[in-house]
Amino acid sequence: MSKIYEALRQAELDRANGIAAETNPAQSAKTAVLDAPQVAVASAVASIDKTAVSADEDTSIAIAPIGDLIDLSNIVEYTWTPVLSQLPALEQRGVAVEQFRSLRSRMQEFRDLNTLKSILVSSGMPQEGKSFVAVNLAISLARHKSGRVLLIDGDMRRSTLHKLLGAPEGPGLTEYLSGKSLLTEVMQRPKPSEAGHPLPPGLASLVFIPGGHASDKAADLSGNRRFERLIADASPHFDWIIVDSSPVNLVSDGVNLARACDGVLLIARGGTTKFEVAQRAVAELKASKVLGFVLNAVQNPPATGGYYGYDGYDKVTE
Numbered sequence: 001m002s003k004i005y006e007a008l009r010q011a012e013l014d015r016a017n018g019i020a021a022e023t024n025p026a027q028s029a030k031t032a033v034l035d036a037p038q039v040a041v042a043s044a045v046a047s048i049d050k051t052a053v054s055a056d057e058d059t060s061i062a063i064a065p066i067g068d069l070i071d072l073s074n075i076v077e078y079t080w081t082p083v084l085s086q087l088p089a090l091e092q093r094g095v096a097v098e099q100f101r102s103l104r105s106r107m108q109e110f111r112d113l114n115t116l117k118s119i120l121v122s123s124g125m126p127q128e129g130k131s132f133v134a135v136n137l138a139i140s141l142a143r144h145k146s147g148r149v150l151l152i153d154g155d156m157r158r159s160t161l162h163k164l165l166g167a168p169e170g171p172g173l174t175e176y177l178s179g180k181s182l183l184t185e186v187m188q189r190p191k192p193s194e195a196g197h198p199l200p201p202g203l204a205s206l207v208f209i210p211g212g213h214a215s216d217k218a219a220d221l222s223g224n225r226r227f228e229r230l231i232a233d234a235s236p237h238f239d240w241i242i243v244d245s246s247p248v249n250l251v252s253d254g255v256n257l258a259r260a261c262d263g264v265l266l267i268a269r270g271g272t273t274k275f276e277v278a279q280r281a282v283a284e285l286k287a288s289k290v291l292g293f294v295l296n297a298v299q300n301p302p303a304t305g306g307y308y309g310y311d312g313y314d315k316v317t318e
């Protein structure tokens, strides 16, 4: 059993014994103003005191009770069948791999100066590339040395990450937030092949929480305190937590989940996202720290700087 599992188990035991749970530093640290990343669509930087921002208490669902022990050694391993054409970050080389590396570097630079571990990936409307960027960013971060990454599908209405990873869709976040499952019961990781082939870099250190079985209570669930608890409990044991989300201009789920995260990365799709849509997404997330925009699916991304662009993965796999 790794030290991570031991430490998590100890934290839960301490909690069960009445010792205060370790708090996520992001919940208490005052956030500093970040330099906006260079972006093509818009930049938005919010300086907020997160101690002043908390999700509304949902009295109908209790915070995980004493005895809700976390022991990551119980995480289920499944044979994943990743859809490689959708996961260019798994490739050895190519334009998209480089672009995701560049995005990863930018996140690491942010982190050198600010508290940044949990990142919600969002956008105003559907089909802008939230899930594509979330899963590929998570893989890119997990490829980096000591990159222990937790990827969460926070789009409980239309979860798709399990399809891209070729993983079971549940139980997942829906079941955890509704109190039906424990945290470790909704986590999964890929099973090494029986033939002894090593897992591709990027998957080996990835832990995944799928969206779970779709619920018409997604808005209520996303606003309850269990998500904060999830982030707080998982944070000490992962280097990064990446959370996919639903479109914030249409539903409030992403805004609710963002409150528990250190920062929000917004996606705008080249040639598709209207400026007003991007602007409104920033306004919806005014209570959170918006790190900046990723301009996704542009035809001719610049070699460096300027903005982040991801060429179509078809080109990469040619």
Ligand SMILES: Nc1ncnc2c1ncn2[C@@H]1O[C@H](COP(=O)(O)OP(=O)(O)O)[C@@H](O)[C@H]1O
Binding pocket: 086, 123, 125, 126, 127, 128, 129, 130, 131, 132, 133, 160, 296, 297, 298, 310, 311, 312, 313, 314
């Ligand atoms: N950079 C890209 N290049 C090619 N296809 C992309 C790119 N980004 C997203 N897509 C595709 O566009 C569709 C919508 O992307 P998705 O990530 O599911 O959007 P969202 O999560 O915002 O609804 C998917 O079929 C996805 O594979």
Ligand SMILES: [Mg+2]
Binding pocket: 130, 131, 132, 155, 158, 160, 244, 245
């Ligand atoms: Mg999506």
